[in-house]
Amino acid sequence: MSESIKAKEPFIFYTRLHLSELxxxxxxxxxxxxxxxxxxxxxxxxxxxxxxxxxxQHLSPEPPNDxxxxxxxxxxxxxxxxxxxxxxxxxxxxxxxxREKIAATIEKYLNDNPLAxxxxxxxGEEFHFIKSVSFVLPTNYAAYDLKDFIDILSRITIDSIYxxxxxxxxxxxxxxxxxxxxIETSIGDEKLAREISKLDPYTFTLEGLRNKVIKIVKRRVPx
Amino acid sequence: xxxxxxxxxxxGQPIIDDLKLLAERLKGKVIQNINSTSVGGGVAExxxxxxPLLKELGVDARxxxxxxxxxxxxxxxxxxxxxxxxxxxxxQKDFDIFLDTNRSxxxxxxxxxxxxxxxxxxxxxxxxxxxxxxxxxxCHIDVSEPNQKVWGFLRGFIDGYDAAxxxxxxxxxxxxxxxxxxxxxxxPLSDKNKELPQEAIDSVLIKYGIPxxxxxxxxxxxxxxxxxxLGVIEVYKQVKRYSDCRLILxxxxxxxxxxxxxxxxxxxxxxxxxxxxxxxxxxxxDIEINALQRASTIILQKSIREGFGLxxxxxxxxxxxxxxxxxxxxxxxxxxxxxxxLCHSTEGASFAVKQLLNSPDYAHRLGESGREHxxxxxxxxxxxxxxxxxxxxxxxxxxxxxx
Numbered sequence: 092m093s094e095s096i097k098a099k100e101p102f103i104f105y106t107r108l109h110l111s112e113l114x115x116x117x118x119x120x121x122x123x124x125x126x127x128x129x130x131x132x133x134x135x136x137x138x139x140x141x142x143x144x145x146x147x148q149h150l151s152p153e154p155p156n157d158x159x160x161x162x163x164x165x166x167x168x169x170x171x172x173x174x175x176x177x178x179x180x181x182x183x184x185x186x187x188x189x190r191e192k193i194a195a196t197i198e199k200y201l202n203d204n205p206l207a208x209x210x211x212x213x214x215g216e217e218f219h220f221i222k223s224v225s226f227v228l229p230t231n232y233a234a235y236d237l238k239d240f241i242d243i244l245s246r247i248t249i250d251s252i253y254x255x256x257x258x259x260x261x262x263x264x265x266x267x268x269x270x271x272x273x274i275e276t277s278i279g280d281e282k283l284a285r286e287i288s289k290l291d292p293y294t295f296t297l298e299g300l301r302n303k304v305i306k307i308v309k310r311r312v313p314x
Numbered sequence: 315x316x317x318x319x320x321x322x323x324x325x326g327q328p329i330i331d332d333l334k335l336l337a338e339r340l341k342g343k344v345i346q347n348i349n350s351t352s353v354g355g356g357v358a359e360x361x362x363x364x365x366p367l368l369k370e371l372g373v374d375a376r377x378x379x380x381x382x383x384x385x386x387x388x389x390x391x392x393x394x395x396x397x398x399x400x401x402x403x404x405x406q407k408d409f410d411i412f413l414d415t416n417r418s419x420x421x422x423x424x425x426x427x428x429x430x431x432x433x434x435x436x437x438x439x440x441x442x443x444x445x446x447x448x449x450x451x452x453c454h455i456d457v458s459e460p461n462q463k464v465w466g467f468l469r470g471f472i473d474g475y476d477a478a479x480x481x482x483x484x485x486x487x488x489x490x491x492x493x494x495x496x497x498x499x500x501x502p503l504s505d506k507n508k509e510l511p512q513e514a515i516d517s518v519l520i521k522y523g524i525p526x527x528x529x530x531x532x533x534x535x536x537x538x539x540x541x542x543x544l545g546v547i548e549v550y551k552q553v554k555r556y557s558d559c560r561l562i563l564x565x566x567x568x569x570x571x572x573x574x575x576x577x578x579x580x581x582x583x584x585x586x587x588x589x590x591x592x593x594x595x596x597x598x599x600d601i602e603i604n605a606l607q608r609a610s611t612i613i614l615q616k617s618i619r620e621g622f623g624l625x626x627x628x629x630x631x632x633x634x635x636x637x638x639x640x641x642x643x644x645x646x647x648x649x650x651x652x653x654x655x656l657c658h659s660t661e662g663a664s665f666a667v668k669q670l671l672n673s674p675d676y677a678h679r680l681g682e683s684g685r686e687h688x689x690x691x692x693x694x695x696x697x698x699x700x701x702x703x704x705x706x707x708x709x710x711x712x713x714x715x716x717x
Contacts, residue, residue, distance in 0.1 A: 106332060110703040111495040113480060115488035134713040145690075164650060213658075215458075215641065219483035221495060226703055228335055228717040248328040262714070 097236050098277040102269075104232040104247055107254035109145075109225050111138065116220040119212045121166065124158070125197045131220050133186040137262055138223035140180060140189060144297060145253060156180075157218075158193060165212045171200045181291045185264055225258065237278065237312045240270075241305055249297040256292050256300065268292075270304065283311055315363070316503040318370050324502050325695050333695065336702040337371035339717050345375040345705060346427025350390070350436035352379055356498070356624075357433050357454055360697070363501055367698055378423060380437045386415040390436045393468075396461035397435070398619075409467060416440060429705050438471045448708040451475045454498075456621050456642055458484045476708055481622050482643040494704055497646060499697035500627045500688070505600035507631055510608055518605035524560065524592050529611035529671055532562040534603055534628075537577040537595070540619045541565075542639075545660050547584050547591065549616065552664035554590075557671045564594040564606055607632050612670050612677070616663055617641055627692045630654065630684030635677035637666040647692065653684040 116131065118124040128136070139157035156176055163172030174196050183189040201207055212218070232247060234240035244252070255269035265272065267288045275284035286307050292300050322330055347365060349357050361377055368375035382390070389408040396402040416439035425443050432438060433452045441449055451472055457465065457480070465487075472478060477492040486493055500507055519526060531550060535541040543563055550561040563581060578595060585591040596602055607613060613629035613636045620642030627647050629636050636654040638644045648654035655666040670677040690696075706717070 106335070108332060108336070108699060108703060110700060110707055113483060113486035113493040113495050115486050115493065132713070215484060216645075217484070219486065221483060222713065224703075224707060224713050224715065226336075226706065226715045226717055228339070230331070230335070246328065248326075248332060250332070 096278050096280075098234070098273070100273075100277045101233040101235050102240060102273045102277070104230045104234070104243060104251050105227055105254055106230050106248055106251045107225050107227050107258055108250060109223050112222040112224050114220045114222055117217040118220075119217045120210065121162070121168070121171075121197060121201060121207050124161075124218055125194060125201065127220055128158070128190065128194050128197070132222055133190065134222040134224070135220050136186050136190045136193070138221050140193075141223070141257060142221075144257065144293075145250070158197075161212075161218045165216045165218075166207075166210050168200075168204075168207055168210070171197065171204075171207070174200065179291075180261075180293050184261065184266055186261065189261070225262070227254065227258075237274075237308055241308050241312060244301065244305055244308075249301065252297055252301050252304075274308075280311065283308065315366055316501070318367055320503060321693075321695055325689065325693060329695055329699075333371055333698055333702070336699065336706070336717075337368075337373050340373045340702060340705055343374065343428040343705065344426060345373060345429045345431060346425070347375065347377045347431045347433065348380060348423065348437050348440065349377075349433035350380050350382060350387075352377075360498065361433070363504075363694060364698065364701065367694070368701070371698070373702065376427070380415075380419040380423060380440070382415050382419075382436065385411050386436075393435050393464050394455060396464040397455050397457050397468075399456075399459040399461065402461065404461070404464060413439060416442075429708060432475075435468055438468060441471050441474045444474060448477075448705075449475045450477045450479060450704065450708070452479045453485065454481065454621070456482070456485055456619070457487065458482075477704070479704065482646060484642075492707075494700075494707070496697070496700045496704065497643060497692060498622050498624055499692050499694045500624055500631060501694045502631060506604050507628055508604070510601070510605055514601070515605045515608050518602050519609055521602075522592060522594055524562065524609075526609070528590070529557070529559045530562060530609060531559055531612045531614060531667060532564065532606055532610040533614040533616060534564050534607060534625050535615070535617070536565040537574050537581060539573070539577055540617060542616045542618050543577065543581045544584055545616050545663075546614055547581065548660050549614065549663045549667060550591065552661070553667045553671070556668055559611075559671065560590045560592065562592045562594065562606055562610065564592075564596055564603070566596055566598055603628075604632075607634065610634060612637060612667055614663065614667070615639065615644065616657075616660075617644075620644055623647070624692075626654075627688050630681070631688045631692075633681040633685040635670050635681045636684060637663050637670070639663075647688070648684070649687070652680075653687045654680055 116127055118127050159172045159176035162168045178192055232243045234243050259265045259269045271284040271288040274280050287304060347361055351358050365375045365377050389411045392402050392404055392408055420440055420443050428447055430447060430449045434454050473490055475491055479494045479496050480486050481497055483495060533546045581593055585593060607629055613634045615623055615626050615638035617639050622643035626636055626638050626644055638648055640656040640658055648656055650656045657663040657666055
């Protein structure tokens with residue numbers, strides 16, 4: 092059991108707040124969408140594959156992906172929408188590789204379905220490329236053992252959970268999430284660390300994810 | 315005026331803690347807001363709330379006004395309509411008046427802010443006073459299809475700013491400066507949105523002679539063709555064939571606006587003497603609007619064009635199922651089938667209303683999801699956060715900023 096283990100280093104909870112920066116770039120066909128996906132800043136790809144998680148945090152898990160939503164709801168390309176929605180984002184450790192996968196998925200679909208090239212969005216329903224600007228700052232919360240960790244995790248903002256799980260892994264290219272990293276290196280509980288890193292966070296709501304991580308860690312910290 | 319602590323029961327302590335953390339990072343910076351009026355209109359309304367709350371958080375926010383005569387405001391009203399894409403005749407004299415007034419304001423207005431936050435086109439030319447400080451232009455209007463003559467004229471000033479802010483992605487243009495998306499917000503503690511006891515709601519219904527015997531469909535908006543009140547009556551008629559209901563069309567209308575009176579009389583003519591249609595020309599009475607929204611079964615917003623359409627956020631905040639047109643900022647507030655229903659036609663709107671009347675559980679779920687969506691994205695606390703992030707971004711050009 093890890094309950095008595097004091098961490099070598101405390102876990103400092105950070106929060107991440109974001110501002111949306113407009114690019115003025117827009118697409119009204121799949122072809123234009125594809126071209127822009129290939130050339131826009133990585134922060135745009137990050138925004139459109141992660142915005143849903145933060146803005147629709149109360150919903151049951153839905154495709155966390157603006158591209159899938161637009162392709163399905165505006166262009167009516169359900170099959171491509173499903174393919175884009177089911178891209179297994181957790182398998183990608185860099186924005187670059189995620190971008191390549193999205194582009195390849197659209198490219199293949201256009202090759203197999205040439206008629207899809209001539210579909211236009213209605214006026215006013217174009218896809219607007221937006222960039223995510225992240226502001227990362229430390230909160231006043233620090234955990235010195237797993238008990239502290241659970242206690243803080245249960246009341247910290249979902250922005251903080253989001254930062255440590257999603258942003259750290261993919262955008263900052265840390266390979267794993269911050270919680271698993273700390274539990275492994277500072278608490279020394281490799282098994283627990285692995286259990287958390289094995290979760291697919293994209294299939295949870297942020298509140299659901301909070302509860303799941305608490306539940307997993309709680310098993311190691313009896314009342 | 316509500317204090318920042320009063321928002322804690324609504325959004326939670328951690329959100330307010332985050333605002334305080336951001337405010338600390340702005341210590342020592344003076345934020346100078348400048349617009350053209352302190353009363354009337356959405357810009358003044360939001361500044362009256364945002365500026366005191368920023369101050370309470372510890373940000374040195376201030377608010378100054380420019381002066382303008384009748385001719386200046388006539389010219390800027392034409393600019394406003396032209397930027398909305400309406401056909402307007404603009405003469406060289408209008409541009410000259412705009413420049414003269416901005417020139418005299420530039421001499422009179424004291425620019426002292428570290429960040430100068432200019433709201434809307436009226437004071438835009440003050441940018442000529444820019445020195446080492448940061449300047450942001452806040453556009454509160456829909457400029458998705460602007461009159462190119464006016465837009466081109468304004469670009470001469472806008473391009474000199476450090477950043478511009480728009481309310482919806484469709485309003486953005488390709489500009490040589492950074493541009494941010496910051497949506498407007500509603501204040502959950504204002505008279506228009508605060509909780510009301512059932513007796514207060516009932517008393518408004520009694521005052522206007524509206525029985526609670528049938529489902530009530532409501533559209534709150536001024537009597538303006540762009541809000542399509544005749545289309546709303548058509549929706550009601552199509553629904554009524556299958557589901558008995560009442561319709562409330564309520565909103566203000568300026569007595570000096572000839573078009574508004576004309577539209578109102580067309581609406582009355584179309585409604586004829588149907589006792590289930592209630593046409594209410596309300597004075598500016600926020601509590602009554604609040605009560606009517608809360609008394610409704612379904613809220614409609616069948617606009618043909620919208621700046622942002624905050625009446626949708628107001629309705630969703632009250633957990634009402636909403637059927638609204640896919641225009642302006644409405645799709646940001648409603649994700650179709652998740653937090654409301656979007657439509658493109660009268661028939662589509664009728665179908666959606668019928669569907670919701672016949673599936674109260676679904677309607678309830680949409681309303682609840684809508685309320686959560688507004689809570690997370692369209693309350694004044696989010697607006698405060700975005701403004702502080704905007705000010706900070708002026709000192710940090712990177713995409714990931716460590717504070």
